[in-house]
Amino acid sequence: xxxxxxxxxxxxxxxxxxxxxxxxxxxxxxxxxxxxxxxxxxxxxxxxxxxxxxxxxxxxxxxxxxxxxxxxxxxxxxxxxxxxxxxxxxxxxxxxxxxxxxxxxxxxxxxxxxxxxxxxxxxxxxxxxxxxxxxxxxxxxxxxxxxxxxxxxxxxxxxxxxxxxxxxxxxxxxxxxxxxxxxx
Amino acid sequence: xxxxxxxxxxxxxxxxxxxxxxxxxxxxxxxxxxxxxxxxxxxxxxxxxxxxxxxxxxxxxxxxxxxxxxxxxxxxxxxxxxxxxxxxxxxxxxxxxxxxxxxxxxxxxxxxxxxxxxxxxxxxxxxxxxxxxxxxxxxxxxxxxxxxxxxxxxxxxxxxxxxxxxxxxxxxxxxxxxxxxxxxxxxxxxxxxxxxxxxxxxxxxxxxxxxxxxxxxxxxxxxxxx
Amino acid sequence: xxxxxxxxxxxxxxxxxxxxxxxxxxxxxxxxxxxxxxxxxxxxxxxxxxxxxxxxxxxxxxxxxxxxxxxxxxxxxxxxxxxxxxxxxxx
Numbered sequence: 407x408x409x410x411x412x413x414x415x416x417x418x419x420x421x422x423x424x425x426x427x428x429x430x431x432x433x434x435x436x437x438x439x440x441x442x443x444x445x446x447x448x449x450x451x452x453x454x455x456x457x458x459x460x461x462x463x464x465x466x467x468x469x470x471x472x473x474x475x476x477x478x479x480x481x482x483x484x485x486x487x488x489x490x491x492x493x494x495x496x497x498x499x500x501x502x503x504x505x506x507x508x509x510x511x512x513x514x515x516x517x518x519x520x521x522x523x524x525x526x527x528x529x530x531x532x533x534x535x536x537x538x539x540x541x542x543x544x545x546x547x548x549x550x551x552x553x554x555x556x557x558x559x560x561x562x563x564x565x566x567x568x569x570x571x572x573x574x575x576x577x578x579x580x581x582x583x584x585x586x587x588x589x590x
Numbered sequence: 591x592x593x594x595x596x597x598x599x600x601x602x603x604x605x606x607x608x609x610x611x612x613x614x615x616x617x618x619x620x621x622x623x624x625x626x627x628x629x630x631x632x633x634x635x636x637x638x639x640x641x642x643x644x645x646x647x648x649x650x651x652x653x654x655x656x657x658x659x660x661x662x663x664x665x666x667x668x669x670x671x672x673x674x675x676x677x678x679x680x681x682x683x684x685x686x687x688x689x690x691x692x693x694x695x696x697x698x699x700x701x702x703x704x705x706x707x708x709x710x711x712x713x714x715x716x717x718x719x720x721x722x723x724x725x726x727x728x729x730x731x732x733x734x735x736x737x738x739x740x741x742x743x744x745x746x747x748x749x750x751x752x753x754x755x756x757x758x759x760x761x762x763x764x765x766x767x768x769x770x771x772x773x774x775x776x777x778x779x780x781x782x783x784x785x786x787x788x789x790x791x792x793x794x795x796x797x798x799x800x801x802x803x804x805x806x807x808x809x810x811x812x813x814x815x816x
Numbered sequence: 817x818x819x820x821x822x823x824x825x826x827x828x829x830x831x832x833x834x835x836x837x838x839x840x841x842x843x844x845x846x847x848x849x850x851x852x853x854x855x856x857x858x859x860x861x862x863x864x865x866x867x868x869x870x871x872x873x874x875x876x877x878x879x880x881x882x883x884x885x886x887x888x889x890x891x892x893x894x895x896x897x898x899x900x901x902x903x904x905x906x907x
Contacts, residue, residue: 422595422596423594423595423596423762424701429609429610429612430701430702432607432609432610433610433612433614433615433700433702433703433706434702434705434709435706436609436702437614437618437697437702437703437706438706438709438710440615440618440619440622440706441678441679441682441706441707441710443622444622444625444626444682445674445675445678445679447626447629448625448629448674448677448681449674449675449677449678451626451629451630451632451633452628452629452632452633452654452677453654453673453674454674455636456632456636456650456651456654457654457658457673459636460651460654460655
């Protein structure tokens, strides 16, 4: 058998797939440099600005959110305060009403008492005037009776009896009348 | 025809050292340009952003916010400043995994790229560990017994290697599958079928591997900090 | 010399195939992870999101050995150090 090596050797590919020599080392160094350059450029142009932008936006949005939250709590506090005040006002109103009622009741009592006192006074005065009137009338009536009876007695005496009998009779009649009139 | 390798486009001589400008680097720069242009567009549009987001602003904000929450939940508050770095890692790996759809060779299908990111994670782990736990972190290497030091060291060093090879292997496997399909099947089959394969190998697998890479990096860094 | 090189290349391809066969066990492990995760999701649908996240991370971890196999296969096929040594010594 006679092999010809030259076609075999020339059929070997130009480049290489894998080798461990100086050129591979140089490739490694160059690729490492490339990677570092690329990392620098991408980091500064793309990664950091976008991250910065997103962080800023997150900060802004969370700031706005916090603001809204703060305002909400403030409003809540205000609302609670107003509600408290409203409740106080209600209480105040009830108190005032109560006081008014009390004072009104007092006044009513006073007025009633006054009215009662006045009525009492009127009554007393009326009773006094009635008593006075009664006395006067009794006195008048007594005088009238005395007059009439003395007239009747004079006429009667003139007819039948003397002066002694007349006087005794008169006195008796007088006493009887007086008693009767006082009693009535 | 069947070209799986990384083409060598130019050779630059710098201080007597040969530096190959490979397709990986070119594609990396294309993806960087796309990302930077996107970032500049967002930056310009940021001025007209409003309180209530709409359309484009919504998309940008949700992307950044989801990522920030992801980082915050995994890393915690005190490591928040690492967010831009992981965002860059995420965006770059995602875009480079998806670049297979547009016919570019994904930069992550080169071990140099994935190891660069894994190395960055490794350096971050050490820095964060030493900064937040000081001697406690270094004592961890001698944890049960000083005899275990080599074992712990290997375990620590295996992290970036497994991290880088996982991403590299997945993306490379997808790329090899796609290249094989494009170069071995007749042209007639290439009209509709590759769409599904692209959807699986580039979109699904790419996004998943990106997520896993970032997730594991975050977990390692977080683990180092506490 | 040519025969030896051909043998070396053939062996490299065999080695790549054998290295990739660890995908069998990786896949079994991943299937186990997914089935357990789905069981737990069915049992606790409210924890589905966190279980899914843990599942993906677990899948990635379990995939590591498969990826190492793929890596070895790729080294065998594309960056076989033995071939270079052989060509340098013989050619």
